[in-house]
Amino acid sequence: MTILVIGATGRVGRHVVDQLVQREAAVRVLTRDPAKADFFAGVEVVQGDLLDVDTVRSAFTGVRTLFLLNAVTGDEFTQAIITLNLAREAGVTRVVYLSVFEADRAVNVPHFAVKYGAERMLEAMGFSATILRPTYFIDNEVMVKDVIVTHGVYPMPIGGKGVAMVDARDIAEVAAIELIRRDTAEAALPSETINLVGPDTLTGEAVAAIWSEVLGRPVAYGGDDPSGFEANMATFMPKWTAYEMRLMAERYVSDGMIPLDGDRARLTALLGRPLHDYRETATALAQA
Secondary structure, three states: OEEEEEOOOOHHHHHHHHHHHHOOOOEEEEEOOHHHOOOOOOOEEEEOOOOOHHHHHHHOOOEEEEEEOOOOOOOHHHHHHHHHHHHHHOOOOEEEEEOOOOOOOOOOOHHHHHHHHHHHHHHHOOOEEEEEEEOOEHHHHHHOHHHHHHHOEEOOOOOOOOEOOEOHHHHHHHHHHHHHHHHHOOOOOOOEEEEEOOOOOEOHHHHHHHHHHHHOOOOEEOOOOOHHHHHHHOOOOOHHHHHHHHHHHHHHHHHOEOOOOOHHHHHHHHHOOOOOOHHHHHHHHHHO
16 A cells, blocks of 8 residues: 655655655655656656645545645645545545644644644544654754854744754654554554654754854844844745744744653654754754
8 A cells, every 4th residue: 555645845745755765665745846756766746736626536546544744824724624534535544644843732823723723633533643743843944044154143033941943854754654653554553642852952042052163153142032033034935924933933932842751762762863953954054
């Protein structure tokens, strides 16, 4: 049987496909733009949109297990609900769903609230699901690298509580492990939730200090006020998205993203290796 990967061409999804191929799984991806789907030979690529019901129905043919990663869009919740309904209609109940850390608590952040709604649907409709709840992606720093290097300021308002940033490679490998585990099980497995966190819980000041060491010159933390962050985001993305990013940043400042006892030990045991840390990405970006 085939594993269907939705959200395969992004930072996490691409790694998920690679990890599944390494494990010799049969993989099909559904994407709006096949030109971006430059995967290994043997990966089946289907062109389609999650709001195109006929295409999604067809994509589920011969599928036993689903990886679902919904992009942050204005209709994210509609896409998630339709996809999960069509999965259930096709008899696909084994799911790995990419949610977000503390999705049940951040009720005012749209894409957090949406993901918690999908989590509730997975539970209420009897799916056999692994819900992955990642924190802030270390890989997001690609977006702010130029500000850091050019202006000597770390601009992300992540606050002083601490955020256990996670690497996309770690997210993807855990996802692949869970997909294979569910796909190869003789019967449906109990649902569970896994927090995906990094090895260090970092404040804004701590991140700036890492960049100062990596670059060999001072980098300051831009502070907790999200106004400038929102204004900057609005220069290259829709204003509603920039505002949503502001709400997310306010959540970092007020609550942080702090692992529970045992989260890190669980991940390192699952992966059989240490977690990728922030300094590794900062160093790579500085050298790029």
